[in-house]
Amino acid sequence: MKTLFILLDGVGDRPSQILNGLTPLQAARIPFLNALARDGSNGLMDPFSPGIPVGSDTGHLSILGYDPYKYYPGRGPFEALGAGIKLKPGDVAFRCNLATVNDENRVVDRRAGRISSEEAAELVESLLEVKEVDGVEILLKHTVEHRCVLVLRNGVSDKVSDVDPHKDDVDLLWPRPIDSSREAVRTSEVLTKLLKRYRMILEKNPINVRRREKGLQPANMLLPRGAGKMPELPSLSSRYGLKSAVVAGAALYKGVCSAVGMDVVEAPGATGTLNTDLNSKIKTAFGALKSYDFIFLHIKGADTAAHDKDPLTKASFLERVDAALKKNFEPPSDEFIVCITGDHTTSSLTGEHRGDPVPVLIWGHGVRVDSVNRFNEVDAARGAIGRIRGLDLMNILMDLMNRTEKFGE
Amino acid sequence: MKTLFILLDGVGDRPSQILNGLTPLQAARIPFLNALARDGSNGLMDPFSPGIPVGSDTGHLSILGYDPYKYYPGRGPFEALGAGIKLKPGDVAFRCNLATVNDENRVVDRRAGRISSEEAAELVESLLEVKEVDGVEILLKHTVEHRCVLVLRNGVSDKVSDVDPHKDDVDLLWPRPIDSSREAVRTSEVLTKLLKRYRMILEKNPINVRRREKGLQPANMLLPRGAGKMPELPSLSSRYGLKSAVVAGAALYKGVCSAVGMDVVEAPGATGTLNTDLNSKIKTAFGALKSYDFIFLHIKGADTAAHDKDPLTKASFLERVDAALKKNFEPPSDEFIVCITGDHTTSSLTGEHRGDPVPVLIWGHGVRVDSVNRFNEVDAARGAIGRIRGLDLMNILMDLMNRTEKFGE
Numbered sequence: 037m038k039t040l041f042i043l044l045d046g047v048g049d050r051p052s053q054i055l056n057g058l059t060p061l062q063a064a065r066i067p068f069l070n071a072l073a074r075d076g077s078n079g080l081m082d083p084f085s086p087g088i089p090v091g092s093d094t095g096h097l098s099i100l101g102y103d104p105y106k107y108y109p110g111r112g113p114f115e116a117l118g119a120g121i122k123l124k125p126g127d128v129a130f131r132c133n134l135a136t137v138n139d140e141n142r143v144v145d146r147r148a149g150r151i152s153s154e155e156a157a158e159l160v161e162s163l164l165e166v167k168e169v170d171g172v173e174i175l176l177k178h179t180v181e182h183r184c185v186l187v188l189r190n191g192v193s194d195k196v197s198d199v200d201p202h203k204d205d206v207d208l209l210w211p212r213p214i215d216s217s218r219e220a221v222r223t224s225e226v227l228t229k230l231l232k233r234y235r236m237i238l239e240k241n242p243i244n245v246r247r248r249e250k251g252l253q254p255a256n257m258l259l260p261r262g263a264g265k266m267p268e269l270p271s272l273s274s275r276y277g278l279k280s281a282v283v284a285g286a287a288l289y290k291g292v293c294s295a296v297g298m299d300v301v302e303a304p305g306a307t308g309t310l311n312t313d314l315n316s317k318i319k320t321a322f323g324a325l326k327s328y329d330f331i332f333l334h335i336k337g338a339d340t341a342a343h344d345k346d347p348l349t350k351a352s353f354l355e356r357v358d359a360a361l362k363k364n365f366e367p368p369s370d371e372f373i374v375c376i377t378g379d380h381t382t383s384s385l386t387g388e389h390r391g392d393p394v395p396v397l398i399w400g401h402g403v404r405v406d407s408v409n410r411f412n413e414v415d416a417a418r419g420a421i422g423r424i425r426g427l428d429l430m431n432i433l434m435d436l437m438n439r440t441e442k443f444g445e
Numbered sequence: 446m447k448t449l450f451i452l453l454d455g456v457g458d459r460p461s462q463i464l465n466g467l468t469p470l471q472a473a474r475i476p477f478l479n480a481l482a483r484d485g486s487n488g489l490m491d492p493f494s495p496g497i498p499v500g501s502d503t504g505h506l507s508i509l510g511y512d513p514y515k516y517y518p519g520r521g522p523f524e525a526l527g528a529g530i531k532l533k534p535g536d537v538a539f540r541c542n543l544a545t546v547n548d549e550n551r552v553v554d555r556r557a558g559r560i561s562s563e564e565a566a567e568l569v570e571s572l573l574e575v576k577e578v579d580g581v582e583i584l585l586k587h588t589v590e591h592r593c594v595l596v597l598r599n600g601v602s603d604k605v606s607d608v609d610p611h612k613d614d615v616d617l618l619w620p621r622p623i624d625s626s627r628e629a630v631r632t633s634e635v636l637t638k639l640l641k642r643y644r645m646i647l648e649k650n651p652i653n654v655r656r657r658e659k660g661l662q663p664a665n666m667l668l669p670r671g672a673g674k675m676p677e678l679p680s681l682s683s684r685y686g687l688k689s690a691v692v693a694g695a696a697l698y699k700g701v702c703s704a705v706g707m708d709v710v711e712a713p714g715a716t717g718t719l720n721t722d723l724n725s726k727i728k729t730a731f732g733a734l735k736s737y738d739f740i741f742l743h744i745k746g747a748d749t750a751a752h753d754k755d756p757l758t759k760a761s762f763l764e765r766v767d768a769a770l771k772k773n774f775e776p777p778s779d780e781f782i783v784c785i786t787g788d789h790t791t792s793s794l795t796g797e798h799r800g801d802p803v804p805v806l807i808w809g810h811g812v813r814v815d816s817v818n819r820f821n822e823v824d825a826a827r828g829a830i831g832r833i834r835g836l837d838l839m840n841i842l843m844d845l846m847n848r849t850e851k852f853g854e
Contacts, residue, residue: 050811057814080831084852087840091853104853111854385811389851391844392813393831414815414829417488423831 037371037401037437038325041332043099043289044357045092046339048381048394048413052347060338060351060384061395061412068362069354069397072374074409076399079421081429083380087391092339095379096292100332101430102269109194109264112185116266117291119177119185123266128192128223130260133200134159134182136253137235141208143201147182148255155243159255160184162241163234172226186260188226193219196227200259208259227260234258271297272330276430276439283321284334285312293332301331310337310353314360325368329437342382350384373400373436376411377429396421396429402436446780446810446846447734450741452508452698453766454501455748457790457803457822461756469747469760469793470804470821477771478763478806481783483818485808488830490838492789496800499835504788505701509741510839511678518603519673521594526700528586528594532675537603537632539595539669541585543568544609545662546644550617552610556591557664564652568664569593571650572643581635595669597635602628605636609668617668636669643667680706681739685839685848692730693743694721702741710740719746719762723769734777738846751791759793782809782845785820786838805830805838811845 047061055063082088083095084104093114094104112129123129134156136145148156160178167174175187195215199208211227213220235257238244244254272278274297281301282293285308290300303320305313314335321333335357341350378394395416406420417423424432434440456470464472491497492504493513502523503513521538532538543565545554557565569587576583584596604624608617620636622629644666647653653663681687683706690710691702694717699709712729714722723744730742744766750759787803804825815829826832833841843849 051813059813080829085840086833086837087842087844087849089844089849089851091851094853108853114854383811383847386847388847390847391840391849414813417815417829417831418827423833 037329037373038368039330039373039375039433039437040321040325041330041433042374042376043332043334044338044354044376044378045334045336046342046380046382046389047354047378048392049342049347049350050381050383050385050390050392052384055347055351059413060342060347060354062414063347064351064354064358066354066358066411068358068365069376069411070409072376072399073397073411073415075405076397077403077406077421078408078411078416078419079396080393080413080417080423081377081396081426082391082393082423083426085425086393089389089391090380091389092288092379093292095426096289098426099377099379099429100272100292100296101275101427102296103427107267107269109267110262112262112264113266114288114292115179115185115262116187117295118286118288119179120287120291121175121177121185121187122294123187124189125268126189126192126265128188128194128196128263128265130186131262132184132186133259134184134255135200135257135259136255137208137257143204143206143208143259145253146200146202146204146259149253151182151255153181156182156184156255159238159241159243162237163258165237166230166233169226169230169233170222172223174230182255184258186258188223191219192223192226193217194263194265195220196223196263198261199227199231200261202261208257211260231258266295269296273297276434278329278434278439279327280330280332281324281328282332282334283317283324284308285317286334286336289334298332299328308336310340310349312337314356315364318360318364322364322366322368339382342384343387345384345387347384371401373398373403373433375429375433393423396424398433398436446738446782447777448739448782448784448842448846449730449734450739450842451783451785452741452743453747453763453785453787454743454745455751455789455791455798456763456787457801458751458756458759459790459792459794459799459801461793464756464760468822469751469756469763471823472756473760473763473767475763475767475820477767477774478785478820479818481785481808482806482820482824484814485806486812486815486830487817487820487825487828488805489802489822489826489832490786490805490835491800491802491832492835494834495802498798498800499789500798501697501788502701504835505698507835508786508788508838509681509701509705510684510836511705512836516676516678518676520671521603521673522675523697523701524588524594524671525596526704527695527697528588529696529700530584530586530594530596532596533598534677535598535601535674537597537601537605537672537674540671541593541595542609542668543591543593543664544666544668545664546617546666552613552615552617552668554662555609555611555613555668558662560591560664562590565591565593565664568647568650568652571646572667574646575639575642578635578639578642579631581632583639591664593667595667597632600628601632601635602626603672603674604629605632605672607670608636608640609670611670617666620669640667675704678705682706685843687739687843687848688737689739689741690733690737691741691743692726692733693717694726695743695745698743707741708737717745719749719758721746723765724773727769727773731773731775731777748791751793752796754793754796756793776809780810782807782812782842784838784842802832805833807842807845
């Protein structure tokens with residue numbers, strides 16, 4: 037038995053006036069998805085719990101069956117995963133801002149005047165000369181705008197306080213150990229030394245010299261926050277004896293899936309944006325099912341459109357998904373299941389993640405067929421699945437694959 | 446964004462033969478509520494958990510988002526709230542019965558021959574001369590029939606055993622400390638002294654003299670039980686940054702809502718009974734939405750009728766609610782949500798709270814519209830909300846108001 041899990045990021049929504057009071061899923065012409073709904077089981081899913089909006093990180097953990105209360109290590113490690121850094125056990129990751137501080141180390145602007153991605157990337161590049169401090173290996177990677185990720189490797193602790201004061205016009209907070217372990221003290225000391233070296237490099241960088249000349253805020257300091265270690269996540273294969281892989285555009289999703297032991301299968305043209313090559317991704321996913329039991333296919337675009345408060349684009353992206361799915365739908369065998377759902381609702385009204393449930397559709401071998409015949413947030417509620425929680429979904433899928441173990445006899 | 450939360454106490458029910466196998470909600474002509482259902486989201490809610498009947502106290506705690514397992518302090522403090530006593534931190538409250546005991550302190554009748562409210566009130570009045578015992582302040586208030594509330598204030602403990610043996614023809618149980626703290630010992634001693642003084646006052650009271658002459662049971666003892674302190678409930682405003690108020694007739698609901706930091710807005714003619722002024726309450730609630738984000742409007746009558754095993758009166762009360770709602774429905778703005786539900790099912794068959802789920806209806810801005818077009822226990826089950834728990838409702842409403850915080854990023 038094989039399963040294709042298609043995660044449509046941010047697929048749930050709220051009704052929009054521009055869509056005549058419908059959600060993008062309700063308004064979109066998605067005949068193929070509707071046919072799967074008609075021939076499958078439907079329901080609603082709270083990615084974490086009713087009314088609680090989740091992030092992409094906590095949402096994916098939960099839906100993959102890992103309770104974020106237990107396994108979520110804070111944002112640092114997930115930011116590192118998203119940046120494509122392969123974390124090793126024991127690595128401590130921080131989210132960082134390039135910021136402007138004055139001579140008294142007062143934070144003038146914690147986003148350095150919202151510095152451009154181009155300038156920030158060059159500044160971060162100049163910091164890469166620092167590869168090690170007192171035996172601690174340093175990894176640094178720029179992501180977007182003023183943001184970057186710092187990873188400390190080798191005998192370090194995540195029990196170290198935020199340097200970022202989280203607001204402007206206050207002093208930066210030098211790192212302090214937040215427990216009494218030798219590693220925490222050492223990590224604080226190393227981080228302090230590192231930040232001072234970064235400061236010296238940044239001050240002299242020609243970009244900052246130019247920015248000062250133009251009256252712009254120099255990005256002369258790095259403000260780490262959210263220290264965390266990636267927890268040891270029991271792998272999907274240890275849980276279910278499963279050979280699994282992910283097909284995704286953006287690094288974060290590949291990272292999360294890698295962390296639970298999935299292989300990464302690259303699809304040409306997968307960008308994690310609205311202009312991704314959907315045919316390529318779906319074709320790659322079906323192709324990979326020849327050698328894997330379980331493929332997790334992540335499709336980002338609907339979320340992006342909703343963040344832009346653009347329900348029309350969200351609906352038309354979903355129509356493209358529908359067409360690409362129809363075109364490339366090639367079940368590897370009769371014993372095949374498709375699950376289609378989202379990781380959260382992204383409201384086109386506010387452009388934010390919200391806590392409304394998302395539709396979940398399961399189609400294929402052994403699946404009870406209900407009377408729902410459209411794939412959307414409202415029709416799904418009448419289906420045979422009812423309203424479930426994200427944490428239960430993998431058990432439901434693995435059970436359909438006859439891979440769950442009996443509790444009791 | 447503003448929200449009106451209308452709680453119809455005991456609105457859920459079971460089918461009655463006198464209503465041709467329908468519930469009061471199904472049988473009632475409620476066109477306005479049905480129109481809200483048609484244009485909104487519908488579902489079922491288990492106030493606490495499926496099949497578990499809740500009291501007004503635990504039901505309200507749960508529906509307001511406070512897990513009663515964590516926050517319910519027993520009946521004493523809620524009885525005090527219901528009697529309109531403002532509890533201070535550290536106060537210990539007891540429910541009490543006026544009872545008949547014999548000369549050997551054997552409980553002859555723990556309800557003193559179901560003494561009338563009038564006589565009981567006069568007897569309790571005579572006890573108010575005892576204002577203090579050994580530095581402990583004494584508050585006592587009659588509620589209804591043989592029932593009253595006792596509050597001890599100043600250095601007291603709730604670790605003290607019930608005096609009420611919970612049945613007749615057994616000895617009353619003098620108060621004992623149930624932990625080894627100095628406060629518990631002191632509280633037991635003070636309570637024992639207090640009850641002996643009450644006994645002396647009650648024995649001499651002319652009402653009891655008259656009752657004995659008539660061959661009635663004298664109400665010559667007070668039997669406290671259910672000692673508890675009001676827990677510190679995190680306020681709704683600290684949880685959601687919300688300005689909120691309650692409109693209610695009965696003291697208990699004002700008390701619970703005050704305890705979670707709501708203001709109390711008085712509606713002229715609100716009695717908490719079947720003859721309450723519904724127009725006044727609803728008009729007051731809508732008026733208050735001009736200065737508050739969230740109004741909790743409590744309407745009691747349906748519960749009262751069901752406790753009287755009178756489904757016809759329950760249905761006609763719901764029709765009056767429908768008419769008053771239609772007449773006074775004035776949304777403060779376009780960004781407005783109404784939630785209508787109950788705190789529990791009250792069965793017109795047995796006159797008791799039961800554990801069946803109640804319908805929940807959410808109407809307004811950003812709400813997914815489903816195909817349900819009637820507000821009742823059965824149609825609601827097909828709606829876009831599915832079946833939720835009371836503890837999740839506030840998160841759902843706050844999320845619709847875009848006031849929940851994202852978990853993760």
